[in-house]
Amino acid sequence: MPVSPEKEIDLKKVENGVASAISAEEHRDLAGLNTSKKDSTVSITVVGASGDLAKKKIFPALFALYYEDCLPEHFTVFGYARSKMTDAELRNMVSRTLTCRIDKRENCSEKMDQFLRRCFYHSGQYDSEENFAELDKKLKEHEAGRLSNRLFYLSIPPNIFIDVVKCASKSASSANGWTRVIVEKPFGRDSESSAALTRGLKEYLVEEQIFRIDHYLGKELVENLSVLRFSNLVFEPLWSRQYIRNVQLIFSEDFGTEGRGGYFDNYGIIRDIMQNHLLQILALFAMETPVSLDAEDIRNEKVKVLRSMRPLQLENVVIGQYKSHTKGGVTYPAYTDDKTVPKDSLTPTFAAAALFIDNARWDGVPFLMKAGKALHTKRAEIRVQFRHVPGNLYKRSFGTDLDRATNELVIRVQPDEAIYLKINNKIPGLGMRLDRSNLNLHYAARYSKEIPDAYERLLLDAIEGERRLFIRSDELDAAWALFTPLLKELEEKKIVPELYPYGSRGPVGAHYLASKYNVRWGDLSCEH
Ligand SMILES: NC(=O)C1=CN([C@@H]2O[C@H](COP(=O)(O)OP(=O)(O)OC[C@H]3O[C@@H](n4cnc5c(N)ncnc54)[C@H](OP(=O)(O)O)[C@@H]3O)[C@@H](O)[C@H]2O)C=CC1
Numbered sequence: 302m303p304v305s306p307e308k309e310i311d312l313k314k315v316e317n318g319v320a321s322a323i324s325a326e327e328h329r330d331l332a333g334l335n336t337s338k339k340d341s342t343v344s345i346t347v348v349g350a351s352g353d354l355a356k357k358k359i360f361p362a363l364f365a366l367y368y369e370d371c372l373p374e375h376f377t378v379f380g381y382a383r384s385k386m387t388d389a390e391l392r393n394m395v396s397r398t399l400t401c402r403i404d405k406r407e408n409c410s411e412k413m414d415q416f417l418r419r420c421f422y423h424s425g426q427y428d429s430e431e432n433f434a435e436l437d438k439k440l441k442e443h444e445a446g447r448l449s450n451r452l453f454y455l456s457i458p459p460n461i462f463i464d465v466v467k468c469a470s471k472s473a474s475s476a477n478g479w480t481r482v483i484v485e486k487p488f489g490r491d492s493e494s495s496a497a498l499t500r501g502l503k504e505y506l507v508e509e510q511i512f513r514i515d516h517y518l519g520k521e522l523v524e525n526l527s528v529l530r531f532s533n534l535v536f537e538p539l540w541s542r543q544y545i546r547n548v549q550l551i552f553s554e555d556f557g558t559e560g561r562g563g564y565f566d567n568y569g570i571i572r573d574i575m576q577n578h579l580l581q582i583l584a585l586f587a588m589e590t591p592v593s594l595d596a597e598d599i600r601n602e603k604v605k606v607l608r609s610m611r612p613l614q615l616e617n618v619v620i621g622q623y624k625s626h627t628k629g630g631v632t633y634p635a636y637t638d639d640k641t642v643p644k645d646s647l648t649p650t651f652a653a654a655a656l657f658i659d660n661a662r663w664d665g666v667p668f669l670m671k672a673g674k675a676l677h678t679k680r681a682e683i684r685v686q687f688r689h690v691p692g693n694l695y696k697r698s699f700g701t702d703l704d705r706a707t708n709e710l711v712i713r714v715q716p717d718e719a720i721y722l723k724i725n726n727k728i729p730g731l732g733m734r735l736d737r738s739n740l741n742l743h744y745a746a747r748y749s750k751e752i753p754d755a756y757e758r759l760l761l762d763a764i765e766g767e768r769r770l771f772i773r774s775d776e777l778d779a780a781w782a783l784f785t786p787l788l789k790e791l792e793e794k795k796i797v798p799e800l801y802p803y804g805s806r807g808p809v810g811a812h813y814l815a816s817k818y819n820v821r822w823g824d825l826s827c828e829h
C-alpha cells in the first residue's frame with residue numbers, strides 16, 4: 302500500500318539494499334521504523350475477525366499487549382469480516398472467547414473493559430473497494446487527524462489475500478504514516494502458487510510492508526536459540542559436523558485435525574508444519590553467525606542455509622495418517638471420519654524426513670524432522686545428539702550400547718519450556734558406576750515470569766517494524782524449492798500413507814528411516 306509513487310521507489314531502493322540516496326532518518330521513516338512519534342495512532346484491522354484464529358489468538362494477544370502497556374497510547378482495533386455484527390457484538394464475542402495468560406491477573410476485568418472500548422467492527426466483503434472505503438472513513442474518525450499508521454492482519458483463507466490487499470491498498474491505506482500487512486500461512490501450496498501469491502501481493506505492496514507470520518518464530522525458546530548458541534562459548538564451538546551426530550526437530554500433537562479437516566486436507570502435515578515451522582527452526586539452528594542482529598543480516602544467513610540444502614527425496618520421507626482407535630472405552634476418530642475429509646484421502650497427518658545441508662559446517666549430518674497429529678503426546682522439541690567421545694576411558698561402563706553414552710542437548714519449545722543437557726555422571730559412592738543425568742534449565746522453576754504467547758511478540762514486532770521474526774520472500778522461495786518436488790511426487794504417485802492408531806507414537810516407518818542414518822528418535826514421553 303504505497304502512499305505515493307516516490308515513496309514506493311524509495312522503498313524499493315531500501316529493499317534492494319541501495320538506500321544510500323536517502324538519509325538514515327528517511328530510511329527509518331520509509332521502512333516505518335520511526336514509531337515513537339508522539340502524535341501518531343496505530344489502527345489494527347483484523348480481517349477475518351469472525352474466524353477461529355482471530356478469536357483464539359489475535360484478540361487475546363492484543364489484549365495481553367494492552368494489559369502490559371505495550372501498545373501505543375493511541376490505538377484502535379477494528380474487526381472486519383462479512384458476518385454481520387455490531388461493535389457491541391464484537392466486544393461480546395471477544396470478551397467471551399478471550400482467554401489468555403492475563404486472565405487471573407489483578408485488574409483484569411477493568412483493563413478488559415478499557416480494551417474493549419477500543420475495539421470496533423465493520424462488516425464488508427473482501428473484494429469491495431467501497432466497503433474498505435467505509436472502513437477508511439471510520440478509521441479516520443478514530444485517528445482524529447493524527448499521523449496514522451495502519452496494520453492489517455489477514456486472518457482469512459489465502460485465496461482471498463490478494464482481493465483484500467487490493468481493496469485495502471486502494472481504499473484504506475494510510476495517507477501519511479505506514480501501512481503494513483501481516484499475512485498468515487499457508488503462503489501457497491508449492492513454489493508456483495507461492496510465487497504467484499508473492500507477485501499478487503507485490504502489485505500493491507513493497508516487501509517492507511509484508512509481514513509473513515510463522516508463529517513458531519515468536520516462541521520463546523525458538524527466539525532463545527541464537528542466544529544459547531552465540532552468547533555461550535560452550536556451545537558455538539561444538540555446533541558443527543565435527544561434534545554433532547544428528548539434529549532432530551520434532552512436532553507432536555495429541556489431537557487430530559478436529560474442526561480443521563477442510564483446510565488440512567488441502568495441505569497436509571508437510572505443508573502445515575514441516576515446510577514452515579520446523580524448517581524455520583532448522584534454518585535458525587544451522588545458520589552461520591550473522592553480521593549483526595539486524596533482520597536483514599539474520600534472514601540473509603537463513604536463506605544461505607536453505608539454499609545449501611538438498612531438496613527432499615521420497616526415499617528419505619515416511620508419511621502416515623491416523624486411524625480410529627479405542628482406548629479405555631473411548632473411541633478416537635480416524636482422520637477420514639471428519640465429514641469435510643474425503644473417505645479416500647491420502648493426505649498425510651504424519652511425516653518424518655531426513656534432510657541434509659551440503660555446506661562445510663553440516664556436511665553429512667542428518668537433520669531429522671518428525672511432525673504428526675493425533676500422537677501420544679503434545680510436544681515440540683529440538684534434540685541435538687553429539688558424537689561419541691573418542692577413546693572414551695569409561696566405555697566399558699556403558700556396555701555395548703555406546704550410543705546411550707553420547708551427550709544430548711534438548712531444547713523443549715513446548716509445553717513446559719526447558720533446556721537440558723544429558724551428561725554422563727558418576728553415581729556417588731565407593732564404586733565406579735555411571736549414569737545419565739540432566740543439567741536442567743526448567744523455565745517454570747527458574748523464571749517466575751510468564752512466557753508471552755508467540756502472537757504477542759509478533760504483533761508487537763509488526764507494530765514496531767521489526768522484521769527479524771518474519772519470513773522474507775526469498776526465504777519463502779528457498780523453502781518451497783526444497784519441498785515442492787517431493788510434494789508433487791507424493792501426489793502424482795498417490796503414495797499411500799502408513800496408518801497409525803490415534804494416540805500412538807506414529808508409523809513404524811519413521812523408526813526405519815531414522816535407523817537408516819544410525820539415529821534413534823529421542824523419547825518424548827519418559828523425560829522431564
Ligand atoms: N486457526 C488456526 O489455528 C490457524 C490458522 N492459520 C491461518 O490463519 C488464517 C485464518 O484462520 P482461521 O481463523 O482458522 O480461518 P477461518 O476458516 O475461521 O476463516 C476466517 C474468516 O474468514 C472468512 N472466510 C472463511 N472462509 C471463507 C471463504 N471461503 N471465502 C471468504 N471468506 C471466508 C470467515 O469470515 P466471514 O464469513 O465472517 O467473512 C471466517 O470467519 C488462515 O489463513 C489459516 O490458514 C494459521 C495458523 C493456525
Ligand SMILES: O=C1O[C@H](COP(=O)(O)O)[C@@H](O)[C@H](O)[C@H]1O
Pocket residue numbers: 516554573
Ligand atoms: O500453524 C499451525 O500450528 C498449530 C500448532 O501451533 P501451536 O502454537 O499450538 O503449537 C497446528 O495445530 C496447526 O495445524 C498449524 O496450522
